[in-house]
Amino acid sequence: xEDSKNLIQELLQGMELAxxxxxxxxxxxxxxxxxxxxxxxxxxxxxxxxxxxxxxGHVNVGESSQQxxxxxxxxxxxxxxxxxxxxxxxxxxxxxxDHNTPRKRNVVPIRWTKQIRVSPGMAVEGxxxxxxxxxxxxxxxxxxxxxxxxxYRCTHRNVQGCLATKQVQRxxxxxxxxxxxxRGNHTCTMASLNxxxxxxxxIVNTNPQSxxxxxxxxxxxxxxxxxxxxxxxxxxxNQSFAPLNHLPSTSELKFENHVLESSYAESFNSPSxxxxxxxxxxxxxxSPNPSGFPNVASDMIPLATSxxxxxxxxxxxxxxxxxxxxxxFTFDHTPFFP
DNA sequence: AGAATTTGACCTCT
DNA sequence: AGAGGTCAAATTCT
Numbered sequence: 187x188e189d190s191k192n193l194i195q196e197l198l199q200g201m202e203l204a205x206x207x208x209x210x211x212x213x214x215x216x217x218x219x220x221x222x223x224x225x226x227x228x229x230x231x232x233x234x235x236x237x238x239x240x241x242x243g244h245v246n247v248g249e250s251s252q253q254x255x256x257x258x259x260x261x262x263x264x265x266x267x268x269x270x271x272x273x274x275x276x277x278x279x280x281x282x283x284d285h286n287t288p289r290k291r292n293v294v295p296i297r298w299t300k301q302i303r304v305s306p307g308m309a310v311e312g313x314x315x316x317x318x319x320x321x322x323x324x325x326x327x328x329x330x331x332x333x334x335x336x337x338y339r340c341t342h343r344n345v346q347g348c349l350a351t352k353q354v355q356r357x358x359x360x361x362x363x364x365x366x367x368x369r370g371n372h373t374c375t376m377a378s379l380n381x382x383x384x385x386x387x388x389i390v391n392t393n394p395q396s397x398x399x400x401x402x403x404x405x406x407x408x409x410x411x412x413x414x415x416x417x418x419x420x421x422x423x424n425q426s427f428a429p430l431n432h433l434p435s436t437s438e439l440k441f442e443n444h445v446l447e448s449s450y451a452e453s454f455n456s457p458s459x460x461x462x463x464x465x466x467x468x469x470x471x472x473s474p475n476p477s478g479f480p481n482v483a484s485d486m487i488p489l490a491t492s493x494x495x496x497x498x499x500x501x502x503x504x505x506x507x508x509x510x511x512x513x514x515f516t517f518d519h520t521p522f523f524p
Numbered sequence: 525a526g527a528a529t530t531t532g533a534c535c536t537c538t
Numbered sequence: 539a540g541a542g543g544t545c546a547a548a549t550t551c552t
Contacts, residue, residue, distance in 0.1 A: 322529055324544060337543070341528095353543090 299367045301357070318372060320352060332358045340374055348374035 320338035328335050333356035340348040350372040357363035 321527090323546095325530075326542065326544095329541060335542085339544095 296371060297367060297369050299365060301363050301365050303360070303363045305362070316366075318350070328355070331355065333361075340372060342374035346374040348372050350374075 319341040321341045321343075322336055322338050324337035325334045326337070336354040338352045338354065340350040342348045350368070350370045352369065353367040355365045355367070357365060
């Protein structure tokens with residue numbers, strides 16, 4: 187029980203630090219030292235939290251996909267995926283670009299997945315607008331899946347060399363759910379802009395039935411509505427962490443070979459939608475390296491593992507609203523974000 | 525006409 | 539050999 191509280195505290199501290207980092211990233215006068223210190227603290231916080239989970243052996247293995255989906259519906263689930271499919275895109279220009287290095291392995295594409303539920307009316311078209319412009323370059327029937335998988339790449343790939351791609355797969359169980367796997371960060375002009383402004387200025391939404399599931403403000407409100415953190419396969423703690431400066435968004439954290447997956451589903455239609463968030467964890471806006479992928483050597487941030495390196499951040503948070511069932515802890519409808 | 529999508533072929537990995 | 543991912547010509551859309 188004590189561990190659970192500590193774990194929660196560490197996770198909350200991580201969120202708080204991330205918020206601070208976001209603020210600093212938006213302040214041009216802030217020093218690189220400040221940013222790096224914050225990043226270091228965030229890594230340390232998450233590492234300790236994950237260690238706690240690992241020690242308690244809260245590992246969800248063998249859960250069916252259906253069960254997983256059930257977990258994610260109406261919640262935001264952050265869970266560890268298995269090692270990323272490095273065998274993917276063998277012919278992709280992602281790996282072909284670097285002819286001086288052995289194919290794959292050296293470049294670990296950032297990958298994160300989210301599930302999006304659309305309203306039944308637009309289920310036919312699928313989720314369209316995520317703030318970026320994509321061009322479809324392929325479709326494939328996937329073994330065991332009813333619906334084909336669509337392959338998209340950034341429209342600015344040729345012009346700006348943006349290597350971001352995504353795959354869209356409709357769920358078999360629920361056709362209104364789309365699992366979208368993103369790979370790589372946007373290095374195009376759009377990506378260098380403030381994501382919030384960027385998305386707001388680029389979204390042309392003429393369909394009143396659709397909604398901007400990926401606007402940071404919406405995400406934050408989703409998080410406010412309900413948040414469940416689910417962890418599994420935490421053996422990665424024995425491995426090193428990858429850079430945090432390529433995080434696609436607050437709740438989608440990629441640690442080198444592992445992904446913290448966030449899933450948004452019913453929360454998009456949550457009736458508890460409130461006014462747009464004006465602060466909170468929002469979006470990490472970071473400048474990717476030219477390749478669009480992490481450079482492990484230069485981006486790796488030393489881990490601060492000693493307790494002395496972790497400042498005690500006072501968080502005004504009602505812990506009694508937490509529910510911890512041994513595997514998940516939830517805090518529903520808790521307005522703890524300022 | 526140019527942009528975007530479709531779709532069969534091809535490539536790589538397991 | 540089969541599956542997944544990408545290419546590129548053909549087709550469709552704007």
